[in-house]
Amino acid sequence: MLRSIVLVSAGLSCRPAPPAPDADVEEPRADAGSNPNPLCPGPVEPDTSEVARLSLPARTRSTVTGGYHIASVDRSTRTRVVAEGGATLALGPGYPSTVTVTLDAVVDPRCCCDPIAGAITIDEISAIEGAATVTQAGPTALSVTVSEEGTSTFEASGVIAVPVGGLDGCDAYDDTRELPVTFSMSVRAARPHWRIEAPPECGARTVIQSSRPLPITTVALDAMGEPFYPQNVEHAEVTVVGDGVGLRMPEGGAPSDIVATGEGGVVITATDGGGSHEVSVIPAARIDAMDVVFAIPGFGGGGMTLMEGQTQDGFGRTGNRVVAVISRLESAGDPLCSEARTEDFAVTSSTPETCAVDGRFCESVELPSGDLLTRSAEVVADGTCAVRVDAPAFAGGAGLGAEISVTLLSTGSMIDVTP
Helix, strand or coil, rough: CCCCCCCCCCEECCCCCCEEEEEEEEEECCCCCCCCHHHHHHHCCCCCCCEEEECCCEEEEEEEECCCCCCCCCECCCCCEEEEEEEEECCCEEEEEEECEHHHHHHHCCHHHCCCEEEEEEEEEEEEEEEEEEEEECCCEEECCCCCCCCEEEEEEEEEEEECCCCCCCCCCCCCEEEEEEEEEEEEEEEEEEEEEHHHHHHHHCCEEEEECCCCCEEEECCCEECCCCCCCCECCCEEEEEEEECCCCCCCCCHHCEEEEEEEEEEEECCCCEEEEEEEHHHHHEEEEEEEEEECCCCCCCECCCCCCCEECCCCECEEEEEEEEEEECCCCCCCCCCCCHHHHHECCCCCEEEEEECCCCCCCCCEEECCEEEEECCEEEEEEEEEEEEECCCHHCCEEEEEEECHHHHHCCCCCC
16 A cells, blocks of 8 residues: 555636536446445444434543653753653643643753653652642652642652663763753643634634534633643533534544534534534535545655646656545535545546546545545556546535546556555
């Protein structure tokens, strides 16, 4: 399987689909879209039935890991590394007031990219300022308790057991097997009010297609109305009410896992703070515009967008496949804030002797803005490749479509990316 895809976003504006192609057009093979490729598994049905109202309690965590700590170039010396870190916590009923903070490896920017090798052992906690209580809970674990708003600071000191060669290539410290380390920590505690948000690209209104998850997150605001990001709360308590829409959610899911089905509206309200957000849910028939990008996958700069009438030579970094990406869906001028449903689209080729639609193709790598359709056309020979994408249920059932015809040469040098 090809390890990476590089695609550049480019749109083809789509019009209502023309009449169905003639009998010479290749129909999708019997396995198209059903080949059990583990990279693009089929949709997983939620474990619960549809309801009109859901109440989700807040999801919290009592262990905080901050990832690598960055050494302070100004405060570190040749005989001691001083790393800085911290945590942000929410205060309030139901939120853990005591959390375990794990001190992870230290990265010094003067020592390239890798963390300083060796196990860390903390043996002293000092210089506590503020309302926090800090005790040791393990070799690299601290128990931190907060009871009031504000910022507390403290230091946790110990040693890094550096293995032989662990400081090779880093002249910031003397070569030693025990490098003293001090973690200079800050802990901020604040009482949150919560706001419900959708991604900025959703536009002024949040519109999604039926049978798609709600694209929402809960954002904590401090007393000044500024966002902050408490590490002891994954999401706030919310109430979700559908109007003409059924709601489904897998057990233990978050607000963004809720699937809305039907046509109508959904109002999501944060219990603590009262912030609300409305999502409009529409059926496929109300989607009236789309843009499609046709491209060839590749790696190391080999991926490319295809343009109508283009002649393209294959080479060692291009894949032997023409893929389609849905870069835009709209309804009455509003962009859809949900992923395209690949099952809504048919991909066909009128030149199967050059490029033939086969089973599913998915890649778990970065893609351009848009949604990769899992049906694609395998390039099998030099010549004209004509591929078409149709969404027959769109535009009130009139359908929308887009197509491209390109000439592909030197296809024998393309890399096999069979799904």
